[in-house]
Amino acid sequence: MTEASSPALETRGLCKNFGALEVAREVNFRLERGARHALIGPNGAGKTTFINLLTGVLLPSRGNILLDGEDVTSLAQATRVKRGIARTFQINQLFRGLTVQENVCIAVAERLGVGGSMLRPAGKRADVIEEASRLIEMLKLGGDAGRRIIELPYGRQRLVEIAIALGLSPRALLLDEPAAGIPSAESHILLDAIATLPKDIAVLIIEHDMDLVFRFAERITVLVSGAIFAEGTPSEIAANREVRSVYLGTALDG
Amino acid sequence: MASFTAAEQLARRHRFQWWETLPWIAALAAFFAFPNYLAFGTQVLITILFALSVDLVLGYAGIVTLGHAAFFGAGAYTVGMLASHFGWTEPLSGLLAAALVAGAVGLVSGLVLLRTTGLTLLMLTLCTMTLLEQAANMGAAWTGGFDGIPGLSFGKILGLFSFDVLYFRSQYLYVLTVLLICFLIARTLIYSSFGQSLTGVRENLLRMHAVGAPVRARLVIAYAISAALAGVAGGLFTQATGFVNLAVLGLERAAGVLIVLILGGYGRLYGAFVGAVAYMVLEHFLAKAYPTAWQLGIGIVLVVVALYARNGILGLAETLRGKRRQRSAS
Amino acid sequence: MDLITILLGGLASGMVLFIVSVGLSVTMGLMGFVNLAHGGFAMLGGYVIALSMQHWGLPFGWALLLGFIAIAALSVVLERLFYSRLYRAGELDQVLFTIGLVFVMTASVTLGIGPTSQSVVLPDWLKGQTDLGFIQYRTYSLALIAAGSLLVLALWLGFERTRFGARIRAAVDNRRMASSLGVDVGRLFTVTFAIGSGLAAVGGGLGAEILGLDPNYPLRYLVYFLIVVSVGGLGRVTGVFFAALLIGVLDFVLKIYFPKGGTIFIYALTLMLLLARPQGLFGKKGS
Numbered sequence: 001m002t003e004a005s006s007p008a009l010e011t012r013g014l015c016k017n018f019g020a021l022e023v024a025r026e027v028n029f030r031l032e033r034g035a036r037h038a039l040i041g042p043n044g045a046g047k048t049t050f051i052n053l054l055t056g057v058l059l060p061s062r063g064n065i066l067l068d069g070e071d072v073t074s075l076a077q078a079t080r081v082k083r084g085i086a087r088t089f090q091i092n093q094l095f096r097g098l099t100v101q102e103n104v105c106i107a108v109a110e111r112l113g114v115g116g117s118m119l120r121p122a123g124k125r126a127d128v129i130e131e132a133s134r135l136i137e138m139l140k141l142g143g144d145a146g147r148r149i150i151e152l153p154y155g156r157q158r159l160v161e162i163a164i165a166l167g168l169s170p171r172a173l174l175l176d177e178p179a180a181g182i183p184s185a186e187s188h189i190l191l192d193a194i195a196t197l198p199k200d201i202a203v204l205i206i207e208h209d210m211d212l213v214f215r216f217a218e219r220i221t222v223l224v225s226g227a228i229f230a231e232g233t234p235s236e237i238a239a240n241r242e243v244r245s246v247y248l249g250t251a252l253d254g
Numbered sequence: 255m256a257s258f259t260a261a262e263q264l265a266r267r268h269r270f271q272w273w274e275t276l277p278w279i280a281a282l283a284a285f286f287a288f289p290n291y292l293a294f295g296t297q298v299l300i301t302i303l304f305a306l307s308v309d310l311v312l313g314y315a316g317i318v319t320l321g322h323a324a325f326f327g328a329g330a331y332t333v334g335m336l337a338s339h340f341g342w343t344e345p346l347s348g349l350l351a352a353a354l355v356a357g358a359v360g361l362v363s364g365l366v367l368l369r370t371t372g373l374t375l376l377m378l379t380l381c382t383m384t385l386l387e388q389a390a391n392m393g394a395a396w397t398g399g400f401d402g403i404p405g406l407s408f409g410k411i412l413g414l415f416s417f418d419v420l421y422f423r424s425q426y427l428y429v430l431t432v433l434l435i436c437f438l439i440a441r442t443l444i445y446s447s448f449g450q451s452l453t454g455v456r457e458n459l460l461r462m463h464a465v466g467a468p469v470r471a472r473l474v475i476a477y478a479i480s481a482a483l484a485g486v487a488g489g490l491f492t493q494a495t496g497f498v499n500l501a502v503l504g505l506e507r508a509a510g511v512l513i514v515l516i517l518g519g520y521g522r523l524y525g526a527f528v529g530a531v532a533y534m535v536l537e538h539f540l541a542k543a544y545p546t547a548w549q550l551g552i553g554i555v556l557v558v559v560a561l562y563a564r565n566g567i568l569g570l571a572e573t574l575r576g577k578r579r580q581r582s583a584s
Numbered sequence: 585m586d587l588i589t590i591l592l593g594g595l596a597s598g599m600v601l602f603i604v605s606v607g608l609s610v611t612m613g614l615m616g617f618v619n620l621a622h623g624g625f626a627m628l629g630g631y632v633i634a635l636s637m638q639h640w641g642l643p644f645g646w647a648l649l650l651g652f653i654a655i656a657a658l659s660v661v662l663e664r665l666f667y668s669r670l671y672r673a674g675e676l677d678q679v680l681f682t683i684g685l686v687f688v689m690t691a692s693v694t695l696g697i698g699p700t701s702q703s704v705v706l707p708d709w710l711k712g713q714t715d716l717g718f719i720q721y722r723t724y725s726l727a728l729i730a731a732g733s734l735l736v737l738a739l740w741l742g743f744e745r746t747r748f749g750a751r752i753r754a755a756v757d758n759r760r761m762a763s764s765l766g767v768d769v770g771r772l773f774t775v776t777f778a779i780g781s782g783l784a785a786v787g788g789g790l791g792a793e794i795l796g797l798d799p800n801y802p803l804r805y806l807v808y809f810l811i812v813v814s815v816g817g818l819g820r821v822t823g824v825f826f827a828a829l830l831i832g833v834l835d836f837v838l839k840i841y842f843p844k845g846g847t848i849f850i851y852a853l854t855l856m857l858l859l860a861r862p863q864g865l866f867g868k869k870g871s
Contacts, residue, residue: 078467094457094461111466122447124265133260133261164465168466318674380810389848392848516676547695556684561669
């Protein structure tokens with residue numbers, strides 16, 4: 001069963017190729033419990049592919065994925081969600097015609113296993129509605145709860161992405177560029193939201209905004225061409241000359 | 255506080271509103287007001303039920319199908335063949351059989367077809383329906399082939415009310431009652447968590463997978479239930495008219511019900527009612543006198559709806575109401 | 585009837601299916617647009633050809649050219665005015681719009697010209713029989729086979745050997761990639777749509793002998809055209825060609841041996857094929 005020492009999420013020798021193109025190469029990665037971990041790397045380094053492998057959207061060519069020490073490599077996406085892996089998308093994937101409340105309720109209902117229940121009105125699921133409301137308040141979306149997604153500005157929509165993921169009550173939360181598309185003046189709302197995430201959730205964040213990464217992360221992994229290039233604490237990464245030359249140079253100076 | 259309102263709104267949504275009695279009052283009023291049009295009225299009610307079944311898959315689950323007449327036809331032929339070959343003329347159990355057969359066809363074809371999406375799915379629904387149509391055409395010993403099975407008569411409803419061949423009085427009330435029951439089933443489904451998850455599939459398939467929903471299973475179940483409802487509509491058609499022929503299975507019926515639903519507004523539960531009444535009343539009075547002009551008119555309406563009024567009559571009404579509210583608020 | 589006779593008959597009707605459907609395949613492959621009105625262009629084209637011969641005494645060849653130009657022009661107008669507004673819409677809107685268009689076309693022809701079927705009077709040199717050495721066969725069917733073969737050759741060369749064709753192939757395989765490489769997919773679509781509709785018009789005229797020509801033509805053959813296109817694979821000229829021949833021959837054979845409902849096999853085969861290979865027999869996976 002689960003050992004106390006096993007990380008929330010771990011990959012061992014993970015490989016993925018599309019034909020001749022290698023998008024993940026021997027990735028050995030640990031996301032510790034309660035970690036605040038950032039995954040950075042230049043465009044096309046395979047960061048989103050890595051998330052797709054972790055969540056089961058893609059199946060690896062080789063290697064294993066372990067959740068709390070248990071092998072989930074061959075499990076379907078839906079089963080992994082049930083086991084505690086949740087994600088947000090780089091580009092919003094929301095139920096655009098539905099309200100914020102409904103968006104979060106759908107996720108919560110699935111987690112509680114009532115999504116297939118046909119007789120009882122969704123409105124009578126007080127547990128579902130209350131938990132959704134709690135998450136909505138937590139992300140300071142209360143004022144927009146009754147509005148449809150298409151009526152919200154993009155930045156607010158990004159928060160709904162996170163609310164939906166939290167509604168799945170994950171043990172490992174994967175945030176794929178949560179600040180993408182948000183004006184920098186508004187990104188503090190997002191940062192605050194991420195800062196207030198429950199401490200027992202392990203969070204992996206993919207992000208280009210280095211300010212955000214260095215404020216958020218306790219550990220950073222640098223991915224280049226599908227392989228882990230460097231890993232360490234923010235200060236170690238910032239001090240790493242090779243990382244600076246490959247990737248950080250422009251981002252830090254610019 | 256606003257979150258409370260949104261949550262409360264969700265908690266109240268499934269409750270019955272006063273205006274929801276209007277269609278049923280209108281249907282009963284029509285029974286007394288137009289005693290000479292009850293045969294036509296019965297057809298309208300059957301079409302409402304059929305369109306309602308399509309709304310479940312198209313309007314809520316977002317499955318675009320061109321072949322839903324397959325299930326209407328399966329139900330219609332089930333009732334017809336049971337009556338003509340086995341003397342099984344008891345109406346209610348006949349409807350149940352129609353629902354079961356059509357539901358089973360829906361379940362099996364759904365399991366196979368719903369692995370695909372988009373154009374392929376559209377083609378496959380069309381092919382399945384045409385396949386059944388051809389099968390009904392070929393199996394003349396059972397189905398009567400091209401001519402169908404005419405002159406069917408059915409037993410008394412609940413052993414009490416016999417079918418009224420001349421004025422369709424009992425048929426009208428019988429079909430209205432069955433419609434009410436089926437409507438309540440559909441309404442319950444739509445406001446349940448299951449129904450909510452269907453709208454999730456319609457709105458964003460990728461996200462629905464990512465929240466861990468068994469998407470395909472949900473779709474197949476919805477498809478089978480919808481097929482069963484369509485089968486009931488088909489069964490009612492055979493019982494009310496006393497015949498069944500290939501027309502119940504054709505592209506014309508499948509496209510027709512789509513038009514009815516779109517005209518009324520899909521994904522709205524009551525769109526089927528508004529669309530069926532509007533379309534069929536117009537058709538009844540215009541199509542016989544000016545069939546070609548009618549086709550031209552419907553064609554133009556479809557083009558306009560597709561380009562400008564995607565939410566049909568009910569959608570237009572909502573927009574107008576929203577505008578008026580805005581004006582009174584400012 | 586012996587095998588050769590059946591085969592030639594089937595090939596001739598397959599060629600008609602090909603000429604009508606090829607444009608549909610390319611435009612559907614390019615834009616993913618569900619165009620159920622394609623048969624309508626064939627029908628209108630057939631009418632232009634038949635009527636211009638009857639009333640203006642236009643020779644067969646010129647009438648075909650006129651049909652092509654008239655319908656290509658009409659389709660450009662419709663494409664710019666309406667189709668282009670629905671590219672990003674869902675399939676449902678496209679289905680509704682194009683079914684509506686079919687109704688308008690059918691009703692307009694019925695109102696303006698009448699519900700009876702029209703015939704295209706063939707020139708003398710296409711009538712009668714031709715001696716192939718081993719068999720005597722209808723000259724017109726042979727001419728259809730020749731015309732269809734020439735057309736597929738021309739289209740194939742156009743697709744494989746010209747810049748324009750290369751752009752279409754690129755856009756069919758990956759629309760976004762193509763447009764990011766500077767291919768104007770919208771313009772490409774307008775042009776292919778026009779050519780495809782024009783070819784459908786020619787097919788409507790050439791095929792009047794075999795498929796008939798009346799206002800209900802578009803709805804009657806709708807499923808057939810769609811089957812040919814989806815079996816052949818979207819955006820594949822050669823795929824549509826082989827699929828059209830296959831279906832043409834199969835249909836011909838089945839109608840002779842199983843006159844009652846034999847076509848059921850075509851639907852069953854299509855169903856199974858699409859389940860096993862949603863991209864069609866010749867389509868590329870994922871396109």
